[in-house]
Amino acid sequence: MLSYLFEDAPDAGQLREIVPGVLWLRMPLPMALDHINLYLLEDCDGWWIVDTGIALGPTQDLWESVFERHFQDKPVKAVLSTHHHPDHTGMAGWLCERWRVPFYITEAEYFTGLSFSRTQPEHYSWTTALHMERSGYTAEQIAASREEFGGFGSVITPMPTAYRRLVDGAFLSINGNRWQVVVGRGHSPEHACLYSSALNILISGDQVIPRITSNISVSGAEPEGNPLKEWLNSHERFLERLPDDALVLPAHNTPFYGLHERLRYLIEHHEEHLLALEEACLDASCSAMELLPVLFKRPLEGHNLGLALGECIAHLNYLHQRGQLSRTVDDHGCYRYRSVDSTLPKRLRQQRHAAEDNSPLQV
Numbered sequence: 001m002l003s004y005l006f007e008d009a010p011d012a013g014q015l016r017e018i019v020p021g022v023l024w025l026r027m028p029l030p031m032a033l034d035h036i037n038l039y040l041l042e043d044c045d046g047w048w049i050v051d052t053g054i055a056l057g058p059t060q061d062l063w064e065s066v067f068e069r070h071f072q073d074k075p076v077k078a079v080l081s082t083h084h085h086p087d088h089t090g091m092a093g094w095l096c097e098r099w100r101v102p103f104y105i106t107e108a109e110y111f112t113g114l115s116f117s118r119t120q121p122e123h124y125s126w127t128t129a130l131h132m133e134r135s136g137y138t139a140e141q142i143a144a145s146r147e148e149f150g151g152f153g154s155v156i157t158p159m160p161t162a163y164r165r166l167v168d169g170a171f172l173s174i175n176g177n178r179w180q181v182v183v184g185r186g187h188s189p190e191h192a193c194l195y196s197s198a199l200n201i202l203i204s205g206d207q208v209i210p211r212i213t214s215n216i217s218v219s220g221a222e223p224e225g226n227p228l229k230e231w232l233n234s235h236e237r238f239l240e241r242l243p244d245d246a247l248v249l250p251a252h253n254t255p256f257y258g259l260h261e262r263l264r265y266l267i268e269h270h271e272e273h274l275l276a277l278e279e280a281c282l283d284a285s286c287s288a289m290e291l292l293p294v295l296f297k298r299p300l301e302g303h304n305l306g307l308a309l310g311e312c313i314a315h316l317n318y319l320h321q322r323g324q325l326s327r328t329v330d331d332h333g334c335y336r337y338r339s340v341d342s343t344l345p346k347r348l349r350q351q352r353h354a355a356e357d358n359s360p361l362q363v
């Protein structure tokens, strides 16, 4: 059983102390997932901001009121984003300009964020259309996805023009505590978590979240990508590298104990999904779109449909690249998957679990 440090969460724009020098700040998000947790680390000569909130709605005003109420004595000295998604980098450019401070992020996250923040609707290319066709989208759905296409430049302030590179295994010294950078992959290319052994606290970003599952997606930008393999490998490494009794400060939901249980659950959750997809492709050749109900029981549309389809393809790429599913192109240009692993029925008997209804994280 996971256990939670608090029964409730602070209101938007309000701070709560986790331990002296580590504060929790909530910011609102205008979507079903309605909040993000940010963390403030007090150094001897200023504050580190870990993740920034999205550049929409009241976020900037809430930041100003935090500065007014709590930052009279010490300035902001650094801004750090765990990864490039807009709720984590949205205000980074503004914060770094306002305080003239450095921006810390890993290399892959910096350049991925820079690229996506500058993507325009006209960058919807034949490769993107082909990826959607291969996934089972109709011509009408491809046209609609073209209409919606665009980067996230509209929900972030321009990315900082320079960065300081976070590297896996390196340390940041903050108020005498050494915070180790622990990189995880799969949800995003090079996601930085921070772990302090002195405090036994892990700031986990979107890499480990207690109640919702992070979206693991293949997109048209890298149609043959295998992010699920990276995600599962990262979780195995986290089990080896990080202690079970660490207090985990996630970017969504609330701070919790039970890191290893959560990591094992997430590994199992995806293994069950893989098995369910193999089973669904045992007697018929299926497309990614046709396989969505195997993973997601609730109706999907719009943005959620895109995330769910990306996650379904992540599982199909994983199985295909391991040789457990064959993949052919049908007359409509759509990939069809079929189970080829002769050990499947035996494995199914050994490990029969129903696939769970978990919608992907909407970030």
Ligand SMILES: [Zn+2]
Pocket (backbone or CB within 6 Å): 083, 085, 187, 188, 206, 363
């Ligand atoms: Zn994210």
